[in-house]
Amino acid sequence: MKSKSTLVTYLTRLDPxxxxxxxxxxxxxxxxxxxxxxxxxxxxxxISMAFQFPxxxxxxLAISIxxxxxxxxxxxxxxxxxxxxxxxxxxxxLINDQTGPIGIFCAISVSILASLCVGVLxxxxxxxxxxxxxxSPILATLGTMQLFTGIALILTKGSALIGFPxxxxxxxxxxxxxxxxxxxxxxxxxxxxxxxxxxxxxxxxCYYIGTNQKAAKFAGIPIAKTLLKTYMTSGLLAALAGIIMxxxxxxxxxxxxxxxxxxxxxxxxxxxxSPLGGKGKVAGxxxxxxxxxxxxxxxxxxxxxxxxxxxxxxxxxxxxxxxxILWDGRKAR
Amino acid sequence: MRKKVRSHEFxxxxxxxxxxxxxxxxxxxxxxxxxxxxxxxxSVEMGLLAICFMLVLILGGIDMSFPAIAVASMYMxxxxxxxxxxxxxxxxxxxLAGGIGAVFGAINGILIGILELPTLIITLGTMSLIHxxxxxFVGKSWISNLPAALVEFSKANIIQWTSSAGDVQGLHASVLxxxxxxxxxxxxxxxxxxxxxxxxxxxxxEVAKRxxxxxxxxxxxxxxxxxxxxxxxxxxxxTLVRMANPFDIIGTExxxxxxxxxxxxSLSGGSGxxxxxxxxxxxxxxxxxxxILIGMPSxxxxxxxxxxxxxxxxxxxxxxxxxxxxxxxxxxxVI
Numbered sequence: 121m122k123s124k125s126t127l128v129t130y131l132t133r134l135d136p137x138x139x140x141x142x143x144x145x146x147x148x149x150x151x152x153x154x155x156x157x158x159x160x161x162x163x164x165x166x167i168s169m170a171f172q173f174p175x176x177x178x179x180x181l182a183i184s185i186x187x188x189x190x191x192x193x194x195x196x197x198x199x200x201x202x203x204x205x206x207x208x209x210x211x212x213x214l215i216n217d218q219t220g221p222i223g224i225f226c227a228i229s230v231s232i233l234a235s236l237c238v239g240v241l242x243x244x245x246x247x248x249x250x251x252x253x254x255x256s257p258i259l260a261t262l263g264t265m266q267l268f269t270g271i272a273l274i275l276t277k278g279s280a281l282i283g284f285p286x287x288x289x290x291x292x293x294x295x296x297x298x299x300x301x302x303x304x305x306x307x308x309x310x311x312x313x314x315x316x317x318x319x320x321x322x323x324x325x326c327y328y329i330g331t332n333q334k335a336a337k338f339a340g341i342p343i344a345k346t347l348l349k350t351y352m353t354s355g356l357l358a359a360l361a362g363i364i365m366x367x368x369x370x371x372x373x374x375x376x377x378x379x380x381x382x383x384x385x386x387x388x389x390x391x392x393x394s395p396l397g398g399k400g401k402v403a404g405x406x407x408x409x410x411x412x413x414x415x416x417x418x419x420x421x422x423x424x425x426x427x428x429x430x431x432x433x434x435x436x437x438x439x440x441x442x443x444x445i446l447w448d449g450r451k452a453r
Numbered sequence: 454m455r456k457k458v459r460s461h462e463f464x465x466x467x468x469x470x471x472x473x474x475x476x477x478x479x480x481x482x483x484x485x486x487x488x489x490x491x492x493x494x495x496s497v498e499m500g501l502l503a504i505c506f507m508l509v510l511i512l513g514g515i516d517m518s519f520p521a522i523a524v525a526s527m528y529m530x531x532x533x534x535x536x537x538x539x540x541x542x543x544x545x546x547x548x549l550a551g552g553i554g555a556v557f558g559a560i561n562g563i564l565i566g567i568l569e570l571p572t573l574i575i576t577l578g579t580m581s582l583i584h585x586x587x588x589x590f591v592g593k594s595w596i597s598n599l600p601a602a603l604v605e606f607s608k609a610n611i612i613q614w615t616s617s618a619g620d621v622q623g624l625h626a627s628v629l630x631x632x633x634x635x636x637x638x639x640x641x642x643x644x645x646x647x648x649x650x651x652x653x654x655x656x657x658x659e660v661a662k663r664x665x666x667x668x669x670x671x672x673x674x675x676x677x678x679x680x681x682x683x684x685x686x687x688x689x690x691x692t693l694v695r696m697a698n699p700f701d702i703i704g705t706e707x708x709x710x711x712x713x714x715x716x717x718x719s720l721s722g723g724s725g726x727x728x729x730x731x732x733x734x735x736x737x738x739x740x741x742x743x744x745i746l747i748g749m750p751s752x753x754x755x756x757x758x759x760x761x762x763x764x765x766x767x768x769x770x771x772x773x774x775x776x777x778x779x780x781x782x783x784x785x786x787v788i
Binding site for chain 2: 194249255258260262264265266267268269270271273274277374378382385386389395425427428429431432433434436438442445446
């Protein structure tokens with residue numbers, strides 16, 4: 121009995137916009153489940169969805185950090201692709217026909233590490249442009265997005281990178297005790313990020329800088345260092361998402377996922393992260409990415425085109441934002 | 454503040470000249486009139502879209518839905534006129550596209566201007582709404598036979614000649630449309646109360662409101678105008694490529710945004726010039742054109758554009774502080 125009342129108390133005390141998001145997600149789930157119960161409510165579908173949403177979820181988390189700090193990162197998909205491609209080249213270079221299982225394991229580990237490092241380096245570039253040279257984040261990441269994608273295009277000449285070892289697909293397609301690996305990676309990432317954002321100095325500084333940078337500066341918060349770390353983290357997460365994407369489709373391409381940028385912004389904003397900075401929680405982003413996934417899978421089952429999904433998604437976004445702001449008395453601009 | 458803006462355009466012009474000289478050295482074909490006119494022609498669509506984006510940016514918001522409005526207006530106009538089957542004079546499709554665009558713009562106007570919802574998010578939403586709606590409810594096939602008037606217009610060169618290689622070159626009429634609209638917008642921004650109020654609203658919303666400026670009405674009207682302009686831009690695109698493709702134009706937003714921001718329009722609103730924007734558009738188009746002339750493979754293009762955006766912003770005065778402090782001074786800038 122006691123646990124039930126605390127759950128109820130917890131639910132009632134939640135932020136109203138979060139409650140609305142939960143409600144809408146639940147609604148979407150119910151609608152999809154009732155329209156196609158035989159295909160939607162199956163464990164096969166649940167598992168399939170659990171394989172698909174983590175990459176978007178990680179990207180959404182990455183862009184959320186940038187949003188919270190008061191900036192934006194449009195280059196994330198470029199970072200995903202570039203880091204994936206560079207790691208992929210390394211992996212292909214290290215493995216030949218005679219490599220044994222230990223060799224393959226080492227090659228994969230090294231190339232994953234390399235990809236993550238590339239992601240961090242890209243993040244460093246973004247961070248320096250934004251914090252040291254004071255270039256506006258939209259502009260800086262627009263430029264770096266073109267830059268990263270451009271480098272990736274030059275390296276691959278536009279074609280896809282294929283031929284990865286079978287073992288590599290573990291990250292995007294494998295499971296541990298029936299739990300999909302991407303989901304595990306996502307949960308660990310989300311938990312880690314939640315910890316950083318809510319319990320560490322770095323995380324709190326992020327929120328402060330996003331709310332009012334000048335005040336944060338006068339409060340003694342090291343702006344340049346914090347922003348640098350923020351964009352480095354975004355880059356790292358983007359590279360992680362890139363690895364999962366690459367492992368799921370077993371290839372790496374320079375312009376893969378071009379619509380992911382917009383989608384991740386939608387997910388982040390729907391999840392309660394304000395693009396103006398200072399607001400947003402990991403929990404919101406998780407629910408929002410689930411909502412997107414339910415919609416996406418449900419529409420697939422209803423044989424609706426991706427454009428119908430786009431339409432509904434846009435409609436939902438406008439509706440939710442309008443409701444949030446109108447009902448909360450225009451507090452949240 | 455004034456000096457800051459002027460020096461930005463100055464640097465932009467400098468980069469423009471330097472780059473043109475550089476490209477001309479590598480390939481003298483760059484300097485031909487035919488090539489220059491080709492650059493101008495390819496700048497028309499981006500130029501009009503850039504004006505759309507610039508107007509909302511001056512107002513203090515970021516509009517991501519203008520490509521969707523452009524392509525939707527274009528596609529709906531073409532399919533509607535084709536269904537009617539009658540041959541219309543040229544101004545009819547333009548009027549129709551502008552009208553449809555204006556209606557879409559009005560949606561944005563109500564949500565953002567009157568209900569005061571945040572621009573970036575809402576326009577992301579309306580972009581998905583309009584584009585998704587277009588494909589789902591109107592159609593997704595490519596229409597390759599356009600109304601006769603449009604086809605004729607696509608060949609309408611003001612000055613034209615046939616080059617030694619045998620292809621027709623010349624200054625296209627649509628460039629005049631761009632120039633005309635750019636001049637008109639520039640005059641409105643600089644000399645009318647409406648234009649100056651736009652800068653005021655973008656500069657400091659509270660102060661503008663207390664000055665008695667009818668913020669909601671101006672915002673609404675600007676979004677309607679931007680929608681109409683977007684519709685015309687979309688129709689021009691369709692005319693120039695001689696095809697109505699509902700998947701066009703979407704995806705070029707980042708290039709347009711790059712051009713506008715390159716041109717010195719502040720991302721937080723309240724400042725910007727039409728000359729800067731046009732220079733930015735020209736610069737991006739020159740880069741694209743010259744890379745082709747030099748013979749650089751197309752996949753180097755993105756890299757170059759990214760590098761140019763970064764380098765130009767390093768040198769120009771567009772790097773402001775991230776904090777929006779003291780925006781009152783930008784309120785009534787005389788450009």
